[in-house]
Amino acid sequence: EPEVTQTPSHQVTQMGQEVILRCVPISNHLYFYWYRQILGQKVEFLVSFYNNEISEKSEIFDDQFSVERPDGSNFTLKIRSTKLEDSAMYFCASSEALGAQGNTIYFGEGSWLTVV
Amino acid sequence: DQQVKQNSPSLSVQEGRISILNCDYTNSMFDYFLWYKKYPAEGPTFLISISSIKDKNEDGRFTVFLNKSAKHLSLHIVPSQPGDSAVYFCAAPASGSARQLTFGSGTQLTVLP
Numbered sequence: 001e002p003e004v005t006q007t008p009s010h011q012v013t014q015m016g017q018e019v020i021l022r023c024v025p026i027s028n029h030l031y032f033y034w035y036r037q038i039l040g041q042k043v044e045f046l047v048s049f050y051n052n053e054i055s056e057k058s059e060i061f062d063d064q065f066s067v068e069r070p071d072g073s074n075f076t077l078k079i080r081s082t083k084l085e086d087s088a089m090y091f092c093a094s095s096e097a098l099g100a101q102g103n104t105i106y107f108g109e110g111s112w113l114t115v116v
Numbered sequence: 117d118q119q120v121k122q123n124s125p126s127l128s129v130q131e132g133r134i135s136i137l138n139c140d141y142t143n144s145m146f147d148y149f150l151w152y153k154k155y156p157a158e159g160p161t162f163l164i165s166i167s168s169i170k171d172k173n174e175d176g177r178f179t180v181f182l183n184k185s186a187k188h189l190s191l192h193i194v195p196s197q198p199g200d201s202a203v204y205f206c207a208a209p210a211s212g213s214a215r216q217l218t219f220g221s222g223t224q225l226t227v228l229p
Contacts (some may be wrong), residue, residue: 006159031215033215033216042220042222043205043219044219045210048215050215055215056216058216093159095215104150104162105150105162105215106162107160107161107162108159109158
């Protein structure tokens, strides 16, 4: 079964450092997403990406965050200057384009980011 | 603004019995709902969905019921198995967005052998 894959599974970084989280969405999907879950809290939407540009973003997704699709398969989330409160599990996800089935969003296993 | 609410943080059931997980929503514009299962340190796994034009959708041991007038949906798992022990999230596309999911806070299901 096709799946969304993410690397790294766990990263520890010092406050103020830049972090790049990588994702390979499901190959025939056209919409890509990043969500995060801070320990003990809800899964929260960060950003969606379609046709090589951001289509929606939440208030969490401020100027320190950016996303990129550098090639035909990878989708990355960059956090420019990490803060302690960025510690969370970051989930990449993807979905098809059209129809009710297209609304089903498939998640990767997550990248656990710890900022120290 | 909690548009999707799961009021029960945890539920324990015996193996073989029915598990019923509940979810309420406040936005009557929601027209599609999804249930995800999540194991510790893993991503949410899509389980089952339902469109607002239906009141029931069944897939094997999993059935989702939608009561639009009550703005309530429920996930039934029967028979429950120990491997079903996980956190279950209901989710709906956010207001004004077909793609951004709003998640409930989750219900930890424990199926006792």
